[in-house]
Amino acid sequence: MIEPKYHPGEEILLDYADGSLAEPAALVVATHLTFCPWCRRQVAELEAIGGALLEDEAPEPLSPECLSAMMARLDQGSCPEPEAARPLRLPSIDLLGVPQPLRSYLDAPLSALDWRPVARGMEEVDLGLGRAPVRARLLRLRAGAVVPRHTHCGLEMNLVLAGGYHDQRGSYRLGDLVVDDDSVDHRPVAERGNGCVCLNVTDAPLQMTGGIRRFITQRLRW
Amino acid sequence: MVDAVPLDSPFAGAAACPWWHMRLAADVATLWAMLETGLTDRATQGRNLDELVLAVARERSRPAFGALFGHFAPRMKSYLMRLGTDAGQAEELVQEVMLLVWNRAETFDPAQASASTWVFTIARNKRIDVIRRERRPEFDPNDPALVPQAAEAADRAIEAGQETARLRAAIGALPEEQAELLRLAYFDDKPHSVISAERGIPLGTVKSRLRLALDRLRRLLREPV
The missing domain is CATH 1.10.1740.10 (RNA polymerase sigma factor, region 2, helix turn helix motif)
Structure with a gap:
């Protein structure tokens, strides 16, 4: 299996490992980890640093009743959760190809989701995660489809789940996680053969920058 | 088989066993x-x-x-x-x-x-x-979609058990400003830009200090003992 070439970068991996990354972005990172042994190792190392920092913390004295409350709870909940008591949620066979943890956020196979058209050759499924303006969605591009030229007011994370796409900086395939900020002005094009399915998170609406769309955006602002 | 669980077993039901409360x-x-x-x-x-x-x-x-x-x-x-x-x-x-x-x-x-x-x-x-x-959200090590690590050589250089002790020593040896930023990154839910504003340190410096600290600790984890 081919390992991804594009990674989230150290700062985002640190935010994921220390727990400060919000759920939509954490979902993209964690799904990339399924494809990427290299980033899994980075995260394991960052967690080990977290463990060492916890060890270094100056102990904060507990209230006198904390221990007795703990032992009482231990007594109530001392049985390990039995396997059978956990809800048995077997994924549908069609869902098995979808990597975790994304799979646990979907209730139907990719092909059966409620895809809505957003632009020519482009459809989306909103995952309904996070608070506006953050959006997490699946994007599906038809083979050869072109996303209109745009830039980002904030951050965009895009993880390739099937097929691939390219822009002027490179081409992206299964498991690649591309992070773009407002310095990037690009016009992604889906692979000719298969098109592309991506997990996409943005924290601000896109800004169109090409030709007539730039004109429209500017007119709207004035 | 009521007697299958010995009374002093942690699995013995608390309600049936006053001795357990004692x-x-x-x-x-x-x-x-x-x-x-x-x-x-x-x-x-x-x-x-x-x-x-x-x-x-x-x-x-x-x-x-x-x-x-x-x-x-x-x-x-x-x-x-x-x-x-x-x-x-x-x-x-x-x-x-x-x-x-x-x-x-x-x-x-x-x-x-x-x-x-x-x-x-x-x-x-x-x-x-x-x-x-x-x-x-976390990956599942048993996911059929998981791409496995390519080579055994990528194994950790040191045992996980020794890791914490070595890391603590290394954190202790970091320049104080780097150790401080490391603690802030892990133990304060603040973006780097906020840390930068609060401390009056340029954002670039916050990031480069943090990177220096992480690089040093990473190198240590990958060095054989």
């Missing part, structure tokens, strides 16, 4: 005395933290759990309070984390992570769950 009270009294005299910390040093978790997994050992509680609970309380949780809620959360330690001890794998790292990840996830009310 033991519980005795446990609390002993452990409290240990905590007050700082004995657990000394006991913990004598007995490796990893072994204590394994003892909980194998024998449901209450003394081992008590020693883990004595060691980790006050540190976790401090960690959670730094992140803005008040003392009462921090103790509540600490108990929930330690309950998970008790219930999930079987899943602890000392080859993967040290006990401190394992507890850190449980505390981190519990905080996301309770305080932020969010799920914590």
Whole structure:
């Protein structure tokens, strides 16, 4: 299996490992980890640093009743959760190809989701995660489809789940996680053969920058 | 087979067994005395933290759990309070984390992570769950879609158990401004830009100091002993 070439970068991996990354972005990172042994190792190392920092913390004295409350709870909940008591949620066979943890956020196979058209050759499924303006969605591009030229007011994370796409900086395939900020002005094009399915998170609406769309955006602002 | 579970087994039902309550009270009294005299910390040093978790997994050992509680609970309380949780809620959360330690001890794998790292990840996830009310997305090591590590050579240079001790020594040897930023990154839920504004340090400097610190610690983890 081919390992991804594009990674989230150290700062985002640190935010994921220390727990400060919000759920939509954490979902993209964690799904990339399924494809990427290299980033899994980075995260394991960052967690080990977290463990060492916890060890270094100056102990904060507990209230006198904390221990007795703990032992009482231990007594109530001392049985390990039995396997059978956990809800048995077997994924549908069609869902098995979808990597975790994304799979646990979907209730139907990719092909059966409620895809809505957003632009020519482009459809989306909103995952309904996070608070506006953050959006997490699946994007599906038809083979050869072109996303209109745009830039980002904030951050965009895009993880390739099937097929691939390219822009002027490179081409992206299964498991690649591309992070773009407002310095990037690009016009992604889906692979000719298969098109592309991506997990996409943005924290601000896109800004169109090409030709007539730039004109429209500017007119709207004035 | 009513008698299949011996009375003194941790699996014996508490309701059917008043003797169990007496033991519980005795446990609390002993452990409290240990905590007050700082004995657990000394006991913990004598007995490796990893072994204590394994003892909980194998024998449901209450003394081992008590020693883990004595060691980790006050540190976790401090960690959670730094992140803005008040003392009462921090103790509540600490108990929930330690309950998970008790219930999930079987899943602890000392080859993967040290006990401190394992507890850190449980505390981190519990905080996301309770305080932020969010799920914590994580990859599944048994996922058929998981791309495995290519070569055995990529194995860790040092054992997970030694990792924490080596890292602590290395963190202690970092320049103070780097160690401070590292603690802020892990224990304050603040973006780097906010840290930069609060400390009056340019954002680029915050990032480069943090990177220097992480690079140094990473190199240490990859060096053979």
